[in-house]
Amino acid sequence: MRVLVADDQDLFRGGFAMILDAHDDIEVVGEAADGAEAVERTLELRPDVVLMDIRMPRLDGVAATAEICRRTSAKVLVLTMYDVDEYVYDALRAGASGFLLKDVRRDELARAVRLVAAGESLLAPAVTRRLIEDVVRRGTARPALRKRLAELTGRELDTLRLVARGLSNAEIAAELVVTEHTVKTHVSNLLTKLDLRDRAQAVVFAYESGLTVPGSD
Template identity: 55%
Template sequence: MTTGAAGPSRSAPRVLIADDQALVRTGLRLILTTRGIEVVGEAADGGEAVSAARRLKPDVVLMDIRMPHMDGLEAARRVLEQDRDRDCRVIMLTTFDLDRYVYEALSLGASGFLLKDVTPQHLAAAVRLVDTGDALLAPSITRRLVERFAGGAARAPAVHRDLTALTPREREVLTLMGRGLSNAELARELGLSEATVKTHVAHVFAKLALRDRAQAVVLAYETGLVAPGGSDG
């Protein structure tokens, strides 16, 4: 799964682990360090995670959704807000597949989610993937997640962007991304080269201050460009 042109790769992502269970943190640290990924710190709750992220400046934060004192959603929001210039990536950790809170995390700018029973190989690959600037979720999976929870989200939409900045072509590209199309599928649909599509995608991200394709899918739903069930607005 790709989301377009990635930024410069880093051979050893610096990771912060935030989880209220010490055994989980220890296990994640062991998995990552044995695969050449540096763990720069740990946090036992959301407040600690925000402070540690500010101090340690990790490339990727593994953030448990359910933690005491400050949950992972609020912690992710604060980490991403305080790190706009460095572009830190947040991966949410959850026990349950398609946890409704993951939708809110994606709308806040998280780069994806992992189940806690993920294989060691998948965990390491996921960290390296988001460190390049990619989104962890395939667009089609993100779309199913958004369709499941967008209509009944407890909080107000977290992504607010002015779509008037987009050209008609860029608006069309965002709509198709919201429907779950990859860059290759966008190219076929629009009769363009993949290089041209990547340029349009990059312009959409820049104009709307989006971190990755997962957040673009959320935005397409929350602005009404795409409606649950597949009809476009």
């Protein structure tokens, strides 16, 4: 897996790069000190995953994430210092595939990169709570999004609800009593029908459309 590390603080940038480079299946192909450079380096190096600091000069992590997701197939994994970061929700909507707090353990960082590269979403529990709070604060479900749910089959709706709860494919398969392959098919179909980039955006859609209600199980 090819990874680009973008962070305006040398200590964090170098530290993350060193940790990831220590793994045989991960190669850090470049670094960037701000959002604009992150976009430039991503277009040049075509990494599989961009590890993105959310607060940077010239171009912040949210704008850089939106540009990278619009112009490349790279997955963006955002790092934030605070679990109540006001930009977390915006970065998710911009296309970020996951979030981690900067105090993440070494093994968790490598695991996160692998998961995101494989197409999974990764939302730290504290960040997920923040997302739900933001949905509640911003108001009720958007009718236009609610209508789009009609495009999904019953099984696809069930799958989307479970994705929004943060369940893995294996856990969804057990819940629905189907194979993991069937779950992957359902996830792929619902992402295509709803024009979503990945599971992280599916979580946002589930809450914004009102399919999943904060506090529901």
